[in-house]
Amino acid sequence: MTLRRMATAGLLAAVTAVTMSAVAASAGGPRPPATQDQSLRALAARNGLSFGTAVDAAAYTDAADPQYKVMVDGQFSTVTAENAMKWESLEPTRGTYNWAAADAFVAAAEQHHQLVRGHVLAWYSQLPGWLSTGIQDGTIDGPQLRALLKQHITDVVTHFRGRIWQWDVVNEAVSDPWETPSAIHLGGNTGSLKQKFADLLGPGYLADAFRWARAADAKALLFYNDYNIEAFGDGGPGDKTQFVYDMVKKLRAQGVPIDGVGSQGHLSTQYGNYDVFQVADAMQRFTDLGLAVALTEVDARSLMKDAKDPTLAAAGADLNARDQASAYNYHVLLQACLMNRHCLSFTVWGFTDKHSWIPNWFKDPPEGAGNLWDANYQPKKSLRTVQGDLAAAGPPLVQPRIPQRPRR
Numbered sequence: 462m463t464l465r466r467m468a469t470a471g472l473l474a475a476v477t478a479v480t481m482s483a484v485a486a487s488a489g490g491p492r493p494p495a496t497q498d499q500s501l502r503a504l505a506a507r508n509g510l511s512f513g514t515a516v517d518a519a520a521y522t523d524a525a526d527p528q529y530k531v532m533v534d535g536q537f538s539t540v541t542a543e544n545a546m547k548w549e550s551l552e553p554t555r556g557t558y559n560w561a562a563a564d565a566f567v568a569a570a571e572q573h574h575q576l577v578r579g580h581v582l583a584w585y586s587q588l589p590g591w592l593s594t595g596i597q598d599g600t601i602d603g604p605q606l607r608a609l610l611k612q613h614i615t616d617v618v619t620h621f622r623g624r625i626w627q628w629d630v631v632n633e634a635v636s637d638p639w640e641t642p643s644a645i646h647l648g649g650n651t652g653s654l655k656q657k658f659a660d661l662l663g664p665g666y667l668a669d670a671f672r673w674a675r676a677a678d679a680k681a682l683l684f685y686n687d688y689n690i691e692a693f694g695d696g697g698p699g700d701k702t703q704f705v706y707d708m709v710k711k712l713r714a715q716g717v718p719i720d721g722v723g724s725q726g727h728l729s730t731q732y733g734n735y736d737v738f739q740v741a742d743a744m745q746r747f748t749d750l751g752l753a754v755a756l757t758e759v760d761a762r763s764l765m766k767d768a769k770d771p772t773l774a775a776a777g778a779d780l781n782a783r784d785q786a787s788a789y790n791y792h793v794l795l796q797a798c799l800m801n802r803h804c805l806s807f808t809v810w811g812f813t814d815k816h817s818w819i820p821n822w823f824k825d826p827p828e829g830a831g832n833l834w835d836a837n838y839q840p841k842k843s844l845r846t847v848q849g850d851l852a853a854a855g856p857p858l859v860q861p862r863i864p865q866r867p868r869r
């Protein structure tokens with residue numbers, strides 16, 4: 462047994478011991494090594510992987526809920542501001558920046574030796590009201606929006622220069638197959654803000670956004686980020702992953718300074734699950750282009766009631782099956798990431814059901830229960846699965862990460 466293997470075996474035992482310790486103590490059995498760090502960041506670090514979370518600024522500073530901050534600081538090696546770095550947060554009034562919350566977030570990350578994922582620069586959503594209104598009513602035209610976006614990217618990336626590991630430079634630029642027209646395209650539904658944003662900027666805006674970001678920070682890794690790109694579909698006109706693949710391949714071929722693709726990883730157990738190899742294949746196709754990849758916003762939610770039995774959630778029935786399906790989804794994304802040496806980070810979009818965007822966003826039908834810890838900070842099956850996957854990972858299948866060199 463190699464040293465590394467022995468360490469793995471020790472960790473596995475220790476991970477189990479965390480939950481078994483109460484039983485073991487009463488039975489007089491073995492106790493876990495008290496000094497071993499069982500945090501997600503420590504377990505992930507064994508393979509050079511960064512394990513992250515989105516941080517809800519209000520929860521982080523809520524003195525009535527100290528557990529939230531303790532867990533952010535202790536469990537994670539990379540952090541993403543859930544909202545504090547979005548355009549609406551940084552420039553609520555045109556021409557006046559409000560850096561306070563974002564600065565506090567980055568300072569806290571540095572204090573806890575965490576890498577920062579900057580989120581987000583070019584995105585049609587969560588724009589300040591003055592900007593989204595102008596786009597909607599036509600008072601801001603294409604050249605104006607382009608100039609505003611250039612200024613925004615330059616100002617924000619310059620402000621945080623040297624302190625951001627990965628920037629989500631462009632987020633959710635392409636449509637979904639259920640939108641109109643259904644063939645995947647830049648933008649979204651006809652007439653939507655998403656479509657207007659894309660049309661006003663014109664198809665060249667992605668290349669420009671990456672170039673503007675690179676001009677302001679030579680070292681940050683620059684990512685395209687989107688959801689529903691975890692696996693390829695049929696390769697046809699409705700295959701979003703294929704569209705994104707073709708898009709970033711073209712950007713690479715043009716010499717655009719894009720370094721990675723972020724796969725958000727918002728999954729729901731009401732849909733079919735991917736398997737590990739479908740996700741691993743997709744990652745490999747992206748990394749074969751010379752790109753890094755990252756899971757950037759993972760959660761795996763479930764329906765909280767059933768159309769046939771609306772009291773299901775209240776009764777607690779079937780939630781065990783949903784918890785297991787959720788755990789399986791985390792497992793698939795994490796194992797695929799572990800197996801690809803260019804998968805640099807695995808970030809969850811919140812870690813407790815107590816503070817989650819899911820119930821606020823997915824209301825009809827209601828969904829929830831998508832995070833690793835429950836609303837009382839108790840471990841769920843998804844957490845135990847992730848801990849087990851990290852503890853059991855190692856060579857030959859799982860090798861240390863290969864750092865990405867920022868493209869000039």
Ligand code: XIL
Binds near residue numbers: 543544632818
């Ligand atoms: C979400 C936040 O979690 C919510 O608090 C906010 O109200 C809406 O945005 N994709 C993204 C994230 O890139 O920025 C979104 O975050 C979730 C979907």
